[in-house]
Amino acid sequence: xxxxxxxxxxxxxxxxxxxxxxxxxxxxxxxxxxxxxxxxxxxxxxxxxxxxxxxxxxxxxxxxxxxxxxxxxxxxxxxxxxxxxxxxxxxxxxxxxxxxxxxxxxxxxxxxxxxxxxxxxxxxxxxxxxxxxxxxxxxxxxxxxxxxxxxxxxxxxxxxxxxxxxxxxxxxxxxxxxxxxxxxxxxxxxxxxxxxxxxxxxxxxxxxxxxxxxxxxxxxxxxxxxxxxxxxxxxxxxxxxxxxxxxxxxxxxxxxxxxxxxxxxxxxxxxxxxxxxxxxxxxxxxxxxxxxxxxxxxxxxxxxxxxxxxxxxxxxxxxxxxxxxxxxxxxxxxxxxxxxxxxxxxxxxxxxxxxxxxxxxxxxxxxxxxxxxxxxxxxxxxxxxxxxxxxxxxxxxxxxxxxxxxxxxxxxxxxxxxxxxxxxxxxxxxxxxxxxxxxxxxxxxxxxxxxxxxxxxxxxxxxxxxxxxxxxxxxxxxxxxxxxxxxxxxxxxxxxxxxxxxxxxxxxxxxxxxxxxxxxxxxxxxxxxxxxxxxxxxxxxxxxxxxxxxxxxxxxxxxxxxxxxxxxxxxxxxxxxxxxxxxxxxxxxxxxxxxxxxxxxxxxxxxxxxxxxxxxxxxxxxxxxxxxxxxxxxxxxxxxxxxxxxxxxxxxxxxxxxxxxxxxxxxxxxxxxxxxxxxxxxxxxxxxxxxxxxxxxxxxxxxxxxxxxxxxxxxxxxxxxxxxxxxxxxxxxxxxxxxxxxxxxxxxxxxxxxxxxxxxxxxxxxxxxxxxxxxxxxxxxxxxxxxxxxxx
Amino acid sequence: xxxxxxxxxxxxxxxxxxxxxxxxxxxxxxxxxxxxxxxxxxxxxxxxxxxxxxxxxxxxxxxxxxxxxxxxxxxxxxxxxxxxxxxxxxxxxxxxxxxxxxxxxxxxxxxxxxxxxxxxxxxxxxxxxxxxxxxxxxxxxxxxxxxxxxxxxxxxxxxxxxxxxxxxxxxxxxxxxxxxxxxxxxxxxxxxxxxxxxxxxx
Numbered sequence: 001x002x003x004x005x006x007x008x009x010x011x012x013x014x015x016x017x018x019x020x021x022x023x024x025x026x027x028x029x030x031x032x033x034x035x036x037x038x039x040x041x042x043x044x045x046x047x048x049x050x051x052x053x054x055x056x057x058x059x060x061x062x063x064x065x066x067x068x069x070x071x072x073x074x075x076x077x078x079x080x081x082x083x084x085x086x087x088x089x090x091x092x093x094x095x096x097x098x099x100x101x102x103x104x105x106x107x108x109x110x111x112x113x114x115x116x117x118x119x120x121x122x123x124x125x126x127x128x129x130x131x132x133x134x135x136x137x138x139x140x141x142x143x144x145x146x147x148x149x150x151x152x153x154x155x156x157x158x159x160x161x162x163x164x165x166x167x168x169x170x171x172x173x174x175x176x177x178x179x180x181x182x183x184x185x186x187x188x189x190x191x192x193x194x195x196x197x198x199x200x201x202x203x204x205x206x207x208x209x210x211x212x213x214x215x216x217x218x219x220x221x222x223x224x225x226x227x228x229x230x231x232x233x234x235x236x237x238x239x240x241x242x243x244x245x246x247x248x249x250x251x252x253x254x255x256x257x258x259x260x261x262x263x264x265x266x267x268x269x270x271x272x273x274x275x276x277x278x279x280x281x282x283x284x285x286x287x288x289x290x291x292x293x294x295x296x297x298x299x300x301x302x303x304x305x306x307x308x309x310x311x312x313x314x315x316x317x318x319x320x321x322x323x324x325x326x327x328x329x330x331x332x333x334x335x336x337x338x339x340x341x342x343x344x345x346x347x348x349x350x351x352x353x354x355x356x357x358x359x360x361x362x363x364x365x366x367x368x369x370x371x372x373x374x375x376x377x378x379x380x381x382x383x384x385x386x387x388x389x390x391x392x393x394x395x396x397x398x399x400x401x402x403x404x405x406x407x408x409x410x411x412x413x414x415x416x417x418x419x420x421x422x423x424x425x426x427x428x429x430x431x432x433x434x435x436x437x438x439x440x441x442x443x444x445x446x447x448x449x450x451x452x453x454x455x456x457x458x459x460x461x462x463x464x465x466x467x468x469x470x471x472x473x474x475x476x477x478x479x480x481x482x483x484x485x486x487x488x489x490x491x492x493x494x495x496x497x498x499x500x501x502x503x504x505x506x507x508x509x510x511x512x513x514x515x516x517x518x519x520x521x522x523x524x525x526x527x528x529x530x531x532x533x534x535x536x537x538x539x540x541x542x543x544x545x546x547x548x549x550x551x552x553x554x555x556x557x558x559x560x561x562x563x564x565x566x567x568x569x570x571x572x573x574x575x576x577x578x579x580x581x582x583x584x585x586x587x588x589x590x591x592x593x594x595x596x597x598x599x600x601x602x603x604x605x606x607x608x609x610x611x612x613x614x615x616x617x618x619x620x621x622x623x624x625x626x627x628x629x630x631x632x633x634x635x636x637x638x639x640x641x642x643x644x645x646x647x648x649x650x651x652x653x654x655x656x657x658x659x660x661x662x663x664x665x666x667x668x669x670x671x672x673x674x675x676x677x678x679x680x681x682x683x684x685x686x687x688x689x690x691x692x693x694x695x696x697x698x699x700x701x702x703x704x705x706x707x708x709x710x711x712x713x714x715x716x717x718x719x720x721x722x723x724x725x726x727x728x729x730x731x732x733x734x735x736x737x738x739x740x741x742x743x744x745x746x747x748x749x750x751x752x753x754x755x756x757x758x759x760x761x762x763x764x765x766x767x768x769x770x771x772x773x774x775x776x777x778x779x780x781x782x783x784x785x786x787x788x789x790x791x792x
Numbered sequence: 793x794x795x796x797x798x799x800x801x802x803x804x805x806x807x808x809x810x811x812x813x814x815x816x817x818x819x820x821x822x823x824x825x826x827x828x829x830x831x832x833x834x835x836x837x838x839x840x841x842x843x844x845x846x847x848x849x850x851x852x853x854x855x856x857x858x859x860x861x862x863x864x865x866x867x868x869x870x871x872x873x874x875x876x877x878x879x880x881x882x883x884x885x886x887x888x889x890x891x892x893x894x895x896x897x898x899x900x901x902x903x904x905x906x907x908x909x910x911x912x913x914x915x916x917x918x919x920x921x922x923x924x925x926x927x928x929x930x931x932x933x934x935x936x937x938x939x940x941x942x943x944x945x946x947x948x949x950x951x952x953x954x955x956x957x958x959x960x961x962x963x964x965x966x967x968x969x970x971x972x973x974x975x976x977x978x979x980x981x982x983x984x985x986x987x988x989x990x991x992x993x994x
Contacts, residue, residue: 326982327982327983328982328983328984328986329983329986331964331983331986332982332983335977335980343980344980394967394968394982395845396845396908396911396912396915396918396967397911397914397915399844399845441838443838443839443840443841445841446841446842446843446844446845447841447843447845448841448843449838449841453838489837489838491838491840491841493870493873493874493875494870495870495873495874495875496870496873496874499874511837512837514840515901516869516870516901517840519837519838519840521837564871564872564873565871565872572872621872621874622876622877623868623871623872623877624847624848624849624850624866624867624868624871624877624985624987625847625871625872625983625984625985625986626983626985626986628872722924722925722926722960722962722988723924723926723927
């Protein structure tokens, strides 16, 4: 559609040239109520018939206008069409506002509208529904990887943990349908518990500017929202069927929505994903299958000035972990690292054995809002989440069917938000959030608790506002304060308690002694302020975003209380009870150009993190099971900076070249060493051919080059074995690699779409620095996916 | 359709005040609600986990037909904790002597100590004990027991000494090794125990 419009524009511009009319109109289309941008609206110059469409940011450009007065007819699928009169004088910039009734009704309650900006002064990256659909057989992390500056920390290829500008886990907040996910996100091998097929749109805010979501987002915020429901009497649905050659499995995902004009709507969605062992180019990756089952339902009643909605989702995922990655101590590490292929390769199977993860996540939410005259919109939300994580290891005898880790995390949150438009130029948001979280570690595992039992109480308040000075300048500022109280019951080994000197410092915390174990009851308080201030400056085709944000994060339970062998990493990990909060200062800039043929976005950033918590090796411990490397959490000051670049160039009406480049550098300022697990520089270049006239055909060839990470801390170690001294290299990153992908989509008819996606077309063998299983096996080989999408 | 358009300053002030009031009320409610869900302080203290599978102790007893018995012991009571691994030897081996060896694995965090050896025996197919020596130490070991497939297990061995020498003897218990195998290097699996004793033959 946009291409047609562009074509139209080009043809009519030839005509315009003859009149020597060379003026440009840059317009922005906003919702009259809340100022959110309207995408996909059509603007027609009634005198000439020239048409344009608004992009994802609500912007449109019409070139070759004469210096005179024009009538613009602006129409949007969910707004009443309106005629505007505009006088063109040279380069003209103007904001238009439409009455956005229909969408307003649906979206306010759905929250996190795709087009509603959470911040004004930070550039936000969006992944639209169409792109998300191409990842239906992958995971949330895979879809997010398509954004520049977003990478992932992987455990194999099914545990994909998003990483924003090199930061991950507790430093990245994930908001699922307005609810901050509490799914034991602290673990590096814990992937977000979200079904990618339930997501309608994804938004990434790099940095902590979006204070309504939380103050601890040192890395950033990922906002996943369900598809919108239109306010019409209608019944519709969508089914995706996809099947892949690698893993010999596929996905079935269906959704059905019934909506009424009076505001009532009901939707259900479910998906089923099943894969057997995946394979690397040269061998089977034994025990890497996945079995995922999800269901979600939503019922709501929305009127213009009030509404309520209830949402529930169940996510259940069983993931096999590469069998060859489960090893003992340094002796086994020597063998695993010395072997070019995984030490265990079996025949392909769908069955998932140990080691494996079995995660169940329930999420329930009730939300309501009411518009109150002279105040604004008041929203109230209560949500409840339960995350149960089972991890099964290789165990002996009767224990082999027993989980090694069984954690149940219950979280309840109550949120009250007030959004108010004080004047046309000044709008503000306030809110308070209260939460209660309980972690229960089941002692039936027969293995000492990795994360202790705790109760956590949190309370936060925030206020933010933005002020539109004029067409060019928008200012934004916000403040937030988080208070956290955590009441922990932790069993310490007496030897560790004494070794750390806790016995002299914290003897009053010991409430019970059981042989060589001590039950300790720390009660910790954290006070975390955060603030953000920024501006957006628009000039011509350009926009400049500038933001400073300060955020602080309380240490997570894994950083505080780890104390023992981490099987999947083959190392002993030790936390520290005495950690304080880490505080980050980030400056981010974005320069964006939306041109006729050439668009780009360049976003440099710099972050200083005080009391940054990191884990690093400190020695070797000799145990009866062999030698293990000891990794201890430590606080230091860190510095990170980098750059994300996106560019797109129209080569012809049907051909487009798209470029992405991401670079991040991170250093420990105390030791002057690079930080571990920083994403290497990478570049993505695609050639996209689209032909809307022929079956809406789209063909994209994508080249993905990931450089070798040349900066890394040296964490290699020597281990004395009876007959030799072995040097264990666990830190040297693997070589850079190049992958070629091919994406082909076409519409058989307006309701039926087919997609053919080939990843790693050349079947290249490679290892990814950010994959925790890179020591044991190559990454995925070629994968051909055939996808059928049917709308009804 | 209600829109929020305010033009005059008075209106603005009025609104902010009202907003503040409502805010205050709302936060009171929120606090109350949280207090209600939060303050049930009925948490019973959790119970400790006794790790049943942990092997804290390896005892290798070597009995000659005549003469002094040699007992090699390795104890690490806190598992992967910071406590030291302690290895002891009751004495040295005699030259050119045949010893009947039996190895035991115990979990001494429990009282009475749990005999892990029984579990290994029960799952003989999935386990093997390996005995390796450094070059120059004149010791040879042969397996005296087998699993159900006829492959060596290693809970019972014969240890034969040669001429006087010094070196180390390592006992390794592998879980799920490749069976049969040509020794430790090709056996694969996961190391459950590996403990090295410095020994002398006199």
